[in-house]
Amino acid sequence: MRTAPSSAVISNPWVLALLFCVLVGPFALDFHLHYPDEIYYRDAAVKMLQNGDYLTTYLGSGELRFKKPILTYWAVLAGFKLFGVHAFGSRFFFLLAGAATVGLTYLLGKTVFGDRRIAGTAALIAASNPILIFAATRSIPDVLLVLTMTGSALGFAGLLRDGEQAKKKFLWLLYLGLALAFEVKGLPAVALGGIGILYLRFNPWQRVSWKKLLYLPALLVALVIAIFWFVAMWQQHGPAFLDNFLEDQVGTRVTSRLLLVLKNGTVASLLLVGMFLPWVALAIPKVKSTLATAWKENPQFFALAILWGLAILGMGALTSKFYERYLLPVAPVLALWLAWILVCGGGLDRAKGLKVAAVLLLSLVTLLIGVNAWILVTGSGDGWSFVYLALGVLFLGYGVWAFLRFAVLPPKLLALSILFLFFQLTGITRLISLPHQGSQAAAVVEVIGVAGPIGFAGNLHEGSKIRMSLGTAYDLVDLSREGWKEEAKNYSYLILEDRLLSEWDTVGYEVRVASTHLDSKAIPDFLRASSTAAREELRVKQGKSYYFLQNK
Numbered sequence: 001m002r003t004a005p006s007s008a009v010i011s012n013p014w015v016l017a018l019l020f021c022v023l024v025g026p027f028a029l030d031f032h033l034h035y036p037d038e039i040y041y042r043d044a045a046v047k048m049l050q051n052g053d054y055l056t057t058y059l060g061s062g063e064l065r066f067k068k069p070i071l072t073y074w075a076v077l078a079g080f081k082l083f084g085v086h087a088f089g090s091r092f093f094f095l096l097a098g099a100a101t102v103g104l105t106y107l108l109g110k111t112v113f114g115d116r117r118i119a120g121t122a123a124l125i126a127a128s129n130p131i132l133i134f135a136a137t138r139s140i141p142d143v144l145l146v147l148t149m150t151g152s153a154l155g156f157a158g159l160l161r162d163g164e165q166a167k168k169k170f171l172w173l174l175y176l177g178l179a180l181a182f183e184v185k186g187l188p189a190v191a192l193g194g195i196g197i198l199y200l201r202f203n204p205w206q207r208v209s210w211k212k213l214l215y216l217p218a219l220l221v222a223l224v225i226a227i228f229w230f231v232a233m234w235q236q237h238g239p240a241f242l243d244n245f246l247e248d249q250v251g252t253r254v255t256s257r258l259l260l261v262l263k264n265g266t267v268a269s270l271l272l273v274g275m276f277l278p279w280v281a282l283a284i285p286k287v288k289s290t291l292a293t294a295w296k297e298n299p300q301f302f303a304l305a306i307l308w309g310l311a312i313l314g315m316g317a318l319t320s321k322f323y324e325r326y327l328l329p330v331a332p333v334l335a336l337w338l339a340w341i342l343v344c345g346g347g348l349d350r351a352k353g354l355k356v357a358a359v360l361l362l363s364l365v366t367l368l369i370g371v372n373a374w375i376l377v378t379g380s381g382d383g384w385s386f387v388y389l390a391l392g393v394l395f396l397g398y399g400v401w402a403f404l405r406f407a408v409l410p411p412k413l414l415a416l417s418i419l420f421l422f423f424q425l426t427g428i429t430r431l432i433s434l435p436h437q438g439s440q441a442a443a444v445v446e447v448i449g450v451a452g453p454i455g456f457a458g459n460l461h462e463g464s465k466i467r468m469s470l471g472t473a474y475d476l477v478d479l480s481r482e483g484w485k486e487e488a489k490n491y492s493y494l495i496l497e498d499r500l501l502s503e504w505d506t507v508g509y510e511v512r513v514a515s516t517h518l519d520s521k522a523i524p525d526f527l528r529a530s531s532t533a534a535r536e537e538l539r540v541k542q543g544k545s546y547y548f549l550q551n552k
Contacts, residue, residue: 010124013120021096026426030430031436041076045076056233072185111157192329271324350408351409369396392420
């Protein structure tokens with residue numbers, strides 16, 4: 001057996017980005033996993049298409065919402081415009097943002113170190129980051145934030161490396177990246193950008209003068225990009241919109257309770273390590289001497305990576321409710337830092353460590369392949385189920401070949417194993433999650449031929465799925481939780497959750513089932529069912545239903 005080539009970990013980072021799209025993309029095709037916050041951006045984009053106002057953001061109830069800047073809404077809107085109003089249309093540009101982040105991580109490594117092996121390893125670590133993978137399959141701001149912050153990090157990297165001699169393109173990257181990041185999520189971009197700029201000015205190894213940093217053409221263009229939506233909203237809606245924005249950015253986000261800060265900080269720290277498994281485990285041997293060597297080699301990047309890592313932990317600790325996605329903005333920088341440590345310390349040359357990690361990951365892939373095989377055997381699968389199974393078996397064949405051919409496994413086997421885990425998971429979740437409430441309810445509405453707005457009372461996330469599936473031809477309006485009965489009297493058409501149907505006087509209405517969705521408690525029984533008919537019976541008996549009511 002021979003050792004895998006060490007000159008380059010991957011031959012082309014954009015091929016890796018394409019594989020990211022192919023293997024993660026099916027998870028974004030439909031509602032295999034629905035993230036609650038997606039409703040705000042989808043509902044607003046549908047409203048934009050209906051009313052032609054591409055600046056103002058609305059809730060499904062028709063109320064104004066200004067808690068996030070405009071760029072995420074536009075990403076959803078662009079997907080709807082290009083591909084139609086459906087789940088994949090809403091998520092398409094977020095999937096591309098995740099893949100582009102993988103490519104930019106490679107470029108970041110090349111900029112900082114000029115070493116293809118370090119850059120390639122960083123790209124593999126980024127591509128296999130589970131938080132990035134999940135973020136790329138959801139239409140929420142976080143993956144756009146990490147993309148724009150990584151673009152800005154390229155600018156920081158060039159200035160760290162070249163100092164006063166840095167090309168102007170790095171200043172453009174720095175400021176335009178921060179401006180776009182601000183239009184994605186607001187103040188987090190200001191905090192990280194401010195820390196980075198102060199570091200460039202005052203770090204003791206490669207200081208950059210204010211004269212160099214305050215490059216007016218880039219600064220002015222970035223300022224226009226960053227504030228134009230805020231100026232437009234101020235002109236249209238007055239200062240009230242800013243109160244709504246600041247309440248979300250600061251008021252409801254920041255906590256001062258010490259115990260909660262400690263709890264969030266601990267969880268954030270554990271997750272920060274966990275999202276880089278198994279790579280971080282490969283770096284443990286000789287870590288002390290490796291860190292010392294790396295510090296001497298490039299202290300300015302070493303310190304910036306640690307500083308940004310501590311900053312994101314601090315921001316996560318201070319939130320009133322911490323989410324794992326809050327760690328994403330600096331994940332590519334930390335992936336590069338870890339890749340550097342791995343290469344410096346010989347972590348990619350340790351045959352035993354790579355084999356242990358590969359065996360664990362391939363075992364999980366094999367388990368999911370087995371579940372997909374069971375789906376086909378029991379008759380619940382279709383042509384796509386066969387595709388999932390066949391590609392999974394081919395990948396396992398590649399894994400066996402790599403074990404037989406190389407004494408030291410190629411690290412890309414680890415990254416691909418994690419991507420194939422998500423790919424195989426899609427084959428299982430599509431059986432459980434689909435068809436979702438939106439597609440079922442839309443089919444009922446289209447058959448009836450509804451003429452007029454439809455009132456909706458129930459879970460707002462399901463309402464959002466129905467709204468998107470109905471598209472722009474129908475107006476579905478969310479009724480308030482407390483006063484829905486009074487509001488419902490104004491509608492000739494209603495969609496009600498099953499728990500609310502008993503509270504409504506259905507005399508004078510034609511009632512029919514709009515959709516039925518499997519209750520999460522029934523999933524184990526659903527998977528153990530031996531036939532498609534048995535599974536469908538469970539879906540109806542233990543599912544959550546929505547009813548379409550038409551006033552006679």
